[in-house]
Amino acid sequence: MAEPAIYAPPAFAPPPQVTADGRANLVGLSREALGREIAALGEKPFRAKQLWHWIYHRGVTDFEAMTTLGHGLRAKLAEGYVIARPAVSRALDSADGTRKWLLEMVDGREVESVHIPEDDRGTLCVSSQVGCTLTCRFCHTGTQALVRNLAACEIVGQVMVARDALGEWPSPSGERLVSNIVVMGMGEPLYNYENVAGALTIVMDPEGIAISRRRITLSTAGVAPMIRRAGAELGVNLAVSLHAVTDELRSRLMPLNKKYPIAELMAACRDYPTVANARRITFEYVMLKGVNDSPADARALVRLLAGIPAKVNLIPFNPWPGAAFECSTGAAIKAFAGIVNAAGYSAPVRAPRGQDIMAACGQLKSESKRARKTRHGEERAEAG
Numbered sequence: 192m193a194e195p196a197i198y199a200p201p202a203f204a205p206p207p208q209v210t211a212d213g214r215a216n217l218v219g220l221s222r223e224a225l226g227r228e229i230a231a232l233g234e235k236p237f238r239a240k241q242l243w244h245w246i247y248h249r250g251v252t253d254f255e256a257m258t259t260l261g262h263g264l265r266a267k268l269a270e271g272y273v274i275a276r277p278a279v280s281r282a283l284d285s286a287d288g289t290r291k292w293l294l295e296m297v298d299g300r301e302v303e304s305v306h307i308p309e310d311d312r313g314t315l316c317v318s319s320q321v322g323c324t325l326t327c328r329f330c331h332t333g334t335q336a337l338v339r340n341l342a343a344c345e346i347v348g349q350v351m352v353a354r355d356a357l358g359e360w361p362s363p364s365g366e367r368l369v370s371n372i373v374v375m376g377m378g379e380p381l382y383n384y385e386n387v388a389g390a391l392t393i394v395m396d397p398e399g400i401a402i403s404r405r406r407i408t409l410s411t412a413g414v415a416p417m418i419r420r421a422g423a424e425l426g427v428n429l430a431v432s433l434h435a436v437t438d439e440l441r442s443r444l445m446p447l448n449k450k451y452p453i454a455e456l457m458a459a460c461r462d463y464p465t466v467a468n469a470r471r472i473t474f475e476y477v478m479l480k481g482v483n484d485s486p487a488d489a490r491a492l493v494r495l496l497a498g499i500p501a502k503v504n505l506i507p508f509n510p511w512p513g514a515a516f517e518c519s520t521g522a523a524i525k526a527f528a529g530i531v532n533a534a535g536y537s538a539p540v541r542a543p544r545g546q547d548i549m550a551a552c553g554q555l556k557s558e559s560k561r562a563r564k565t566r567h568g569e570e571r572a573e574a575g
């Protein structure tokens with residue numbers, strides 16, 4: 192049998208997003224789908240617009256609070272629907288202000304999202320899958336066997352949970368605590384494209400959560416054909432987890448590279464639509480001691496980036512229990528950054544945030560089994 196053009200390992204589909212008594216979650220429906228529900232209730236289309244405003248601009252979860260809707264419609268909605276987010280099973284606060292939420296979905300599966308406050312903005316890192324099928328050797332999430340895709344509502348729901356917790360409703364027009372979104376949590380977003388795209392379309396809608404595509408970054412391990420599709424349909428910022436400059440090493444660190452080798456990945460990046468208007472692609476590069484951090488690696492990286500408006504994000508390796516790598520020395524990172532900088536690329540070193548709560552890059556992992564065990568014991572982060 193011919194291989195499908197886009198290889199994606201099986202990940203289970205999300206379960207139906209309904210309550211025990213059969214009411215459907217309205218969160219995650221596109222505007223069109225919401226319009227169809229409203230039409231089915233015999234209501235005029237502008238009611239869908241009002242409902243959208245209550246859900247995504249005001250953050251209201253109770254139909255009774257939707258005062259622009261008549262009592263009859265509110266009652267009908269409450270009968271058949273809910274406006275639900277994932278349940279927060281734990282919230283952890285780091286000494287540096289980073290906050291991590293462990294969220295429980297309708298089927299008991301869990302994912303994590305992380306809020307990283309900075310001086311002039313706040314970034315929410317959202318997950319796209321329960322676990323991940325990629326098995327990148329340096330990533331804790333990759334050791335988690337259990338995988339299913341998240342539904343669109345479970346992805347939008349992460350943003351809504353953060354806004355609930357930070358008290359950020361209605362959508363502020365000025366400064367925001369959740370001003371930016373990075374799809375860099377658990378999972379490979381381009382292996383769950385439909386749901387991620389659906390969720391981001393809702394998040395970007397100007398009459399709701401209204402976070403612009405310029406403030407959203409999708410990070411991929413390099414699913415080249417889907418990079419093209421995301422570029423054409425979403426136009427968000429792209430981050431690519433590169434991490435190595437030869438196919439030999441990259442395939443060892445990231446098995447996905449065997450499917451989409453570096454040349455193919457870089458070609459997809461060159462074609463990414465934002466590149467045409469000089470919006471830079473971020474290349475993430477995890478610093479692994481003695482593995483990928485030599486000056487020769489840095490020079491090869493610069494050659495790979497030629498012709499692409501790019502910036503390099505150097506990520507000090509974040510350890511996790513049982514990891515087979517160490518973080519590069521400060522001197523090696525500095526030398527590496529120096530070479531990349533000298534070639535004209537900005538190469539900031541990503542400050543690890545939330546390490547004390549295992550919230551840093553590559554540390555997210557929810558083990559449902561272990562979480563259930565510890566729930567009866569002391570509250571603690573996943574660390575060892």
Ligand code: SAH
Pocket residue numbers: 327329330331374375376377378379380410411412413430431432475476477506507508509510511552553554
């Ligand atoms: N699957 C997507 C998004 C999730 S990973 C992707 O691969 O891009 C988000 C980033 O954290 C990626 O660049 C990933 O390679 C990096 N990362 C994973 N484990 C890490 C670790 N232990 N230390 C530092 N960065 C890590």
